[in-house]
Amino acid sequence: MTNMLRKWRGQNQHENEPLDHDKMIKELRTAIGPLSGHASKFCTDACLRRYLEARSWNLEKAMKMLKETLEWRSNYKPHEIRWHQVEKEGETGKVSRANFVDRFGRPVLIMRPGKQNTKTGEGNVRHLVYLIENAILNLPEGQEQMSWLIDFTGYTMNATNIQPKTARDIINVTQSHYPERLAIIVLYNPPKIFQALFKVISYFIDPKTYLKIKFVYPNDKDSIEIMKSYFDTENLPSEFGGKANLSLKYDHEEFSKLMIEDDIKSAKFWNSDDDTNDHCVTPKPEPTS
Template identity: 25%
Template sequence: MKKGKESGKIQDHNMANEIDNEAQLETNEKVNGQLATNEEKFEPPSGEEDEKKLAAVMEMKRRKEKALVELRCRIEDAILGNFLLEKPKHDAISPRESAEAIEQLKEITLWGVPVMPSKRHVGTDVVLLKFLKAKDYKVHEAFEMLRKTLKWRQEFKADEILQENFGPDFEKVAYLNSKDREGHPLYYNIYGALRNTQIHDKILGSEEDCEKFLRWRVQYMEKGIKELKFEPGGADSIVQIIDLKNSPGPATKELRSLTRKARILLQDHYPELIHRSIIINVPLWYYVSHVLSSRLKTQRRNSKIVFARPGRVSETLLK
């Protein structure tokens, strides 16, 4: 028992450090965002400004810690009350069935990490913080997002998707290769391959093929997750590199529709797992389209997207 308590203390200490780092990073993002929009007004920070920044970091830390504790409690209650996935129909199940269902909920994992906080797995808080961050640390919204994700994974059979074989044509469109300096797996999308009519028709030729494309996209996300380390200080997100060289262009409605569906699916069920999206060989039409749509996106989402026109690809990737 003593060993378990010591393990718990170490986990809480590590997570406190993780929250410190997250709070510092988010505060820096906000400050840097303000400086980026007011470069001509920039002045070296004064002592008073340093104090304000420190106060902002401490406030963010307190907010995160409070939200994390509340989410832990809500998940624990939902598991022990047998309503993590949905509210049970008490009249329809016996006490024995309810007890069995609770035992099953206790063993639920997400991305290989136990969801039940009292198991004190080192990765649980790391995963929960992703849902909180995606919902700006609003506990109820983060809990609902987690619940919907767990239900979606059951319905989509996401835990079994790594066993599926989608054929060699998909391998020409994307692949996982190596890691960046910080240990993030690198996931490459090569949309230029879809200019080939045969490959395009095999991947996007029918409605059934389009559904297959979405499952394949989820499979690659799951492959990348296998390379992640859900622990304080670990590389717990993926760098996505999208190569638009010779891509079909804006006229390909199927591709635009599918990439949009895939993007929404990842946002809904894989929060904060994309560390950064680097889009290379960007044609003018794509850049203009992004500028127009980016007005509707949050600053944090836009800050995770990096563009490189054809002449600056090597420079961007080597940063």
């Protein structure tokens, strides 16, 4: 084991020699040992690749990160969270899956800090974890990432109950247990007062994740170009500078129906013995009648 780890840390490999990524995925699978049940279904080749990418293809670091995630998933059981358990957190629509996708077909999570409605840090984290799992469940074929669009409309420091500790917990969970799942994080029209909070929490953000964060402001030329590069303006709601006549008004009853349907889909997938070779948690299509 020690020799294997040394080899892929580059100690026995010329620094200019390209890494054999497929071989490293196999090495990581060997390193983590036999898996069963949920862990086996979670650890697809695509999943192992994301952990290796997140740790710059350092086998030892990727193995440590993956084992920590498997332990977290075993204890936290994110795949077993159901909508009725987090529904109260979602009543105001502070986090929801958008009814549009980005330019690359990736699902979009819309976050509205100005609609914060609870004081429970753990409740906020659990609600977000549920929606991340839901977004992964709905990834299109061949896609592994999602986009976050954080809308600061109505945000004030007094209106929100999100504390720096909760923000750190959210950052820790997403960085540690959902590596390479985020394509871009758009901070849409953040007020100056938010910059102080961002300066605090930015110390806890991984440098690779930090580069994915984009500050976007209405009527700003550079911001408009950023939005165009990540979103098709024909499908983007006008609230975000697009041309689509899509309503972003959150309908809790309709969204709840959608989540309950997805809970059934999720349960079928995780309780199935079928193998999956694409996403970590992408279910196979239901047969059509």
